[in-house]
Amino acid sequence: MAYTETAVKRKEGPEVHTEQPKKSKIESRKEQKNTRLERKAHDRSFDMITEAKKVWEQLRRGDIKREEQKQLMEKMMSIIQGRVQDVIFKHDASRIIQTCLKKGNGEQRNQITEELKGKYETLAKSMYGKFIVLKALEYCHWQRDSILSEFRTHVRKMIRHKEASAVIEGFYAQFSTAAQRNELLAEFYGPEMTLFNHGGASKSLEALLETMPEKKEPVLKYMYDVLKGCLDKGTLVHSIVHKPLLQFLTLADAKSRDELMSLLRDNLQDMVHTREGARVAMLCLSYSTPKDKKTIIKAFKPFLSKIAQDEYGYLVLLRLVDVTDDTVLVSKAVVDELCKHAKELFADKFGRRFFLYILTGRNTRYLSSETVQQLIAGDEISTSKKDLKVKASELLNACSPSLIKMVKNDAAVLMREKLSSQVVQEIMLHAVGDKSEAIDAILELAGENIEKENHVMEHRFANRIIKAMVKADSSETENDKAVEPLEFAPKLLEVIRPNLTHFATNFGSFVVLALAEEPSTAKEVKNVLKKSKKDIKQAADDKNVGAEKLLALL
Incomplete structure (x- = not known):
């Protein structure tokens, strides 16, 4: 019977489906919105969050007056008090709590943080809750020890968690x-050190090992396991990891140190932005083989400009220059890449120091004494086989043409910028090779119409370069003497002779003074200026120090 019915149905043909009319986009969105609201309405905190959001929309504004803010906070607290934990893991409600911690008074902040107790570790692992913890740390300093107590023994896992x-x-x-930093760091040293380092007794690793030297080997083994896990999880950018990394590389034996460094080499660029991270990178470069250095340079290449401009990152590049014997590789892969961003780097407080290092070496005019000592200390552990002076000379020879070309092409801009002008001066004094085109570019600027605004002869940064170049051949100090004769003074005098008196009595007076003191031009300059002695005296009376000194020479 069943078979017969089926056969009949087949004869009747397929079942006909009537198509539903297609909804418009507006109708679809409205339906989706209603569905979302229905779903949220089942949440027991829905009404409370809805009411709180209305107050929050006003409270978060930056233009409300203090009295209005106070009233809104009181209203908000009456809504959320006692129910903070119910909403802290929700995206929209999380922002409400953050604003309350930011805008509330001490008592209100305390009420909120008291309700959060016991939840800080879980909150830290939440995509939205982590921001509440950060706000509590920022605005409720008296709660930091309490929050730290909830993190205790969990830091090792939290530092490997994406959110936490x-x-x-x-x-x-x-x-x-x-003390709190030491307590956080103690979690990298092992459970026993964490317990010993609890509360007011917090000590550094060095202090702990001084009191318990027998624990050094197990502590380093534990540190290796923790740090290796951190590298696997991509947390190398965090400064809390850099300190134990530096401690491990300093205290561990050569075998353990090399094992950890082999895991670091491809990722050193992620940690050069902190003091300890930069020191770790410098140690890795010092101990690495030529093959390892190539790997590091390859990893650095896309980030070289950023590293050069970092407060600590540029030191890593200086160490790279010191320990890499293959100066051709450094010149092509590092210097040429940085030269592409030369204008930007020359004008940067830290970026310019890489070029200045190539030109002047460990000169305390541009590097602090502490930095120079740090670089000298690194020489003692370097695996480099080539003499430092030989490398410096080779690199200078390789890089000078590019640097000189920059001056030739961009002298007008570079000479007038405060920090860039210092680099230009060192290029003209200490770069090696044919500088004739660069000199011609500077002379062309010096010969421009004196009515031109910011004329290089009278510009406060540009004329320092010109003055240094005038005195470069006869200077007695190594820093100010040109490595190769420039013969610049006679050329400059020839260009500015028609306007010599003008410059002598205005802001170019110190350049003219340098020409009057330079043996190759002194006689001619004095003869010209004697005819304008009256004008120079007037300028001297008007407190022009350069004119005063010129007058004394005439």
């Missing part, structure tokens, strides 16, 4: 005291 690592890093880098 940002909280641990923020606590360590921005909000912690020295």
